[in-house]
Amino acid sequence: MISKYRKQFNQEFSQEKYEKVKNLIKEKSGIEAGFRLSESPLFLTKEFEAKLLDASESIIDQIKKLPEGTLEKAIPENCNVPNDTQQPHFFTIDFGICRSENGKIEPQLIELQAFPSLYAFQKIFEDTLCEVYPFLSEIKNKMTSEELKQHLTELIIGDENPENVILLEIFPEKQKTSIDFVLTEKLLGIKTVCLTKVKKEGKKLFYENEGKKTEIKRIYNRVIFDELDKIPDLKIEFDFREEADVKWITHPNWFFKISKFLLPMLNHQFVPKSYFLHEFPEAENLENFVLKPLFSFAGSGVNLNPTKEITDAIQDKENYILQRKVDYEPIFEDINGEFSKAEIRLLYIWRENEDRPVLLENLGRMTKAAMVNVDFNKKDAIWIGSSNAFFAEE
Template identity: 45%
Template sequence: MDPSVRKIFNRGFTDQKYRDFLNRLNDNLHAPVPFRVAETPVFLTAAFRDKLISAGNDIIDTILQPGFKELTERAIPDKWRVANENGHPHFIALDFGICKDDDGQIVPKLIELQGFPSLYGFQVHLGNTYREAFNISTNETIYFNGLDEHAYINLLKRTILGAYQPHEVVLMDVNAPEQKTSVDFYLTQQYLGIPVISLSDLQQEGSQLFYETDGPKKRIKRIYNRLIFDEIDNDDTIFDRVVDIRQPLDVEWITHPNWFYRISKFTMPFLSGDYIPKTQFLHKINQIPANLENYVLKPLFSFAGQGVIIDVTESDINNINDPENWILQQKVNYEPVIQAPDGGVKAEIRLLYLWPDGNTKPTLAINLARLSRGKMIGVRYNKDFDWVGGTVAFMPR
């Protein structure tokens, strides 16, 4: 992390500035941000930024290799397989913990990955608000590949809208207005002009889908999908009440739901490199490691850290009834490199890629960061702490 920029930021930080920052952040939003936003951004050095880019490139190369779809067929649960899958994901998110290697060097280590959208709209607003509230230098940027805000929004439009008009594309989630990420939904609506709808708003006529918002019924050509099937997994009758989106429909998915499973924890055993923790499918392990304190046990089909066993025992492994749906992953020990007024804070950086149709590969575009003092990154593990929560990383242009 960049100690010079950090020193300048911390020297000028006050609680009143943070309160003013939050007021600016929430000003004119559809609703106040419902999750904790950290007191500070992350400031990356050029060297660490380049390590992140290199680590991301290695993973993207694996996703681009011939046969990746065949390799990940088992990742898609039959219950949630959706028809008319396209050739590539439109969004890829790679989560890296900031760690220290055996030589004492600060390095990124892959935590998880997903072929699914993240806060592509909110991070623009968040970065702008940090810059304004804390007077962050214009020499620092939240974007990669020489992008600025204008170029980034254009890339986002190309990815989500494609050749269609905004009214032909909808952002859809199971109950969109009530999601914690709805702040991102409505900012995306501002940037792109697309409507935000819930699963129950879909209307089907033959193989075509329609929606109604403030006017006549409109045809849906593309769905910017924000629905994760885990959220409706316990409702066995949901498709008796709403359109069954798994069936063949005359609509394009941005990104297709199957990619959520293909690019996920399921992919990690197929990855290797200096920035990848050793990961194995549980059912393929011949001998349980003696040093289980150095491993975590993760279910393949869960999100937001649910079901993860951090302090693994041999009995935990023996009690797993479906080992083919679990991975045993070498534990990643976060290094508290972010200097808060009262000590170090751990951090995670999410690299966010965009892959519009017509491009041969995804473009690393923007980032998301999260700060933590708890055992894991995430709101539920960081209650009652300060200098934790969602943020963004700035880096030299």
């Protein structure tokens, strides 16, 4: 979208520089990323950034104005965790980069969640791109690495000793996002702990820290609670639904409350119309909609071409939405003259007792396939995978 920077990047790009980016990230983290890194960042205009922020601010306003108790209806009975909070600590919004009917490039909301994303990794990724391509530094994110560290330290560690704060995940070494866990440890001085290693005594939680039993007072939660039921023979001492003397960052209930459940309640020119499946109007055409389970993660269960036979067969229709289709516009030109599509995720934190969240960073995802997921791309495709957006004047 910004021809000046796109042209310069494509001229400077080489496979060697791409390998250098990956190798530098491996040096900084100690491990390779478990997901594909795109060769290219996204170059987007300040005008487009303003549209993103306008949509985000409107969505935040609408969430804040919802009647009390509305969001609680999203929590499945078997997933309700005690000691909920007034607002989430994390807030992320995904927008597709699309072309409107009037020909303008505009964002379209895809989904939103109150669940942490790659907050530590993404800043390292951005800084590394700037190391290898120095001209990017003139348009990099104004949030410095030190400022981001301060924000995350205040949010996640708070007033506690870092040894009493853990990043909690289930089998973290097997997760695609494990590189973010490692970089979070380095950034904040906390340990990543598998849920199976957490011990419970009364209402107190403990983990083994270098051979010493250590109390857990704050949990930076990366466990998707409803995924636990899908793990066979899982043995854990700590059930999320039990009372515990611990502070959740962010509370597990928010995974359900800020989710696709919200989409039918939102209105904005950059928010495609959505309906709960059981409320889908007869006047609408099913062909114009995408079918999505409410609480799927990473695009699982999404049907791009639902039929009446498929929707009629679904028993729990209240747990699905139909979202009007949007067309991702292929505007990111690669070195072969082919074009990728993309979406962008805005990474906010929301401090307790503060009126609005703070935007820290962004995360881009590029594709040449129908869905923004590397698994759907041809193996030899380029300009696909995890990326980062840079904004500049046209």
